[in-house]
Amino acid sequence: MSLKLIKLLSLSVFLTACSSNTYDDVEADTQPLPELVTYQEVQFIFDNACLQCHSNPPQNGAPMSLVSFENVRDAVLTRGLIDRISLPEGESGLMPLGGPRLPQQNIELIAQWLEDGLLEN
Numbered sequence: 001m002s003l004k005l006i007k008l009l010s011l012s013v014f015l016t017a018c019s020s021n022t023y024d025d026v027e028a029d030t031q032p033l034p035e036l037v038t039y040q041e042v043q044f045i046f047d048n049a050c051l052q053c054h055s056n057p058p059q060n061g062a063p064m065s066l067v068s069f070e071n072v073r074d075a076v077l078t079r080g081l082i083d084r085i086s087l088p089e090g091e092s093g094l095m096p097l098g099g100p101r102l103p104q105q106n107i108e109l110i111a112q113w114l115e116d117g118l119l120e121n
C-alpha cells in the first residue's frame with residue numbers, strides 16, 4: 001500500500017468520525033418530548049391517601065370509591081377532586097379528610113394529569 005493511499009484512508013476515517021460527532025451533537029440538542037402524566041403516575045397517591053375511606057364499597061361516610069381509573073377520573077370531572085385536595089391545611093373539606101394535606105408535588109402531578117387529558121396509560 002502506498003503512503004499516499006494510507007494517508008488518504010486515515011483522512012477519510014478522520015472525516016467520518018468528525019461528521020458522526022457532529023450528528024451526535026445535533027441529536028443531543030434535540031429535546032425529547034415531555035412525557036404525558038397518565039393515571040399510571042398518579043394512582044399511587046390515591047392508593048396511599050384515599051382508599052382508607054374511598055374503598056369499594058366506600059367506608060367512613062365517603063360517598064364514592066376511588067379504586068379505579070374510571071372512579072378517579074369521574075371524581076376529578078364531577079366532584080371537584082382537585083379543588084378538595086388543593087384546600088389549605090386545616091380548611092374544612094380538605095381531602096384526605098383529617099389531613100395531612102398531600103405533598104404539593106403530588107397535587108401538582110394530579111393537576112398536570114388533568115391538563116394532559118386524564119389519560120389512563
Ligand code: HEC
Nearest residue numbers: 049050052053060061062063079080081084093095096097
Ligand atoms: C378518613 C376518610 C377519608 C379519606 C382518607 C379521604 N376521604 Fe374524601 N371524603 C370522605 C368523606 C366522609 C366525604 C364526604 C364528606 C365531604 O364531602 O366532605 C368525602 C368526600 C370527598 C369528595 C367530595 C365528593 C362529593 O361528591 O362531594 C372528594 C372529591 C374526595 N372526598 C376526595 C378524596 C381524595 C382525593 C382523597 C385522598 C387524597 C380522600 N378523599 C381521602 C372521607 C375521606
